[in-house]
Amino acid sequence: MQEQVVCVAAVTVLGALEQAYFSLQVIYARRKYSVSPPDTAGPPEFERIFRAQANCAEYFPIFISTLWVSGLFFNQVVTALVGLLYLYGRYRYFWGYAYSSLGRLQPLYFTAKVQWLLIGLSATGVLLSMSQQYLGLDLPDCLFGIFLP
Numbered sequence: 001m002q003e004q005v006v007c008v009a010a011v012t013v014l015g016a017l018e019q020a021y022f023s024l025q026v027i028y029a030r031r032k033y034s035v036s037p038p039d040t041a042g043p044p045e046f047e048r049i050f051r052a053q054a055n056c057a058e059y060f061p062i063f064i065s066t067l068w069v070s071g072l073f074f075n076q077v078v079t080a081l082v083g084l085l086y087l088y089g090r091y092r093y094f095w096g097y098a099y100s101s102l103g104r105l106q107p108l109y110f111t112a113k114v115q116w117l118l119i120g121l122s123a124t125g126v127l128l129s130m131s132q133q134y135l136g137l138d139l140p141d142c143l144f145g146i147f148l149p
Helices: 002-033 044-073 076-099 101-135 139-147
Strands: none
Touching: 002 044, 002 076, 044 076, 044 101, 076 101, 101 139
16 A cells, blocks of 8 residues: 555655745744744735745645545556646745745746646546446546547
8 A cells, every 4th residue: 555655645745844844934034034923024025935835834735635636546656746846836936925926926827737737637536436436437448448449
């Protein structure tokens, strides 16, 4: 079982480390700009870092959920590669936002597309598994049987 999910697990650990890294950046920014908890307002430089971390944390549960569903029901290697793209995009998003609020936009659009890809892979994997388990249909064989002699 472990070999079937090791790639997805590795991306999950990297994602958790990335989230921890973003949180540390907020701590460093609090010290640098003298913004004590629970305050969330301060200089624009602090607020951009704070919002970048908060936005990344808000989307992390969606990412992890679809990463695991896709990895279990679709293909763990493809899923892991897509997951790495997402983490790279979020890293670019974080630092783009930290430097300029406009700097977040291109990585935001990129990660949104990657997230939708993960949702699509998850839905496809679940649909294929359910059709096989509950309907006795192996849809890839059915579909490719129509197009291939």
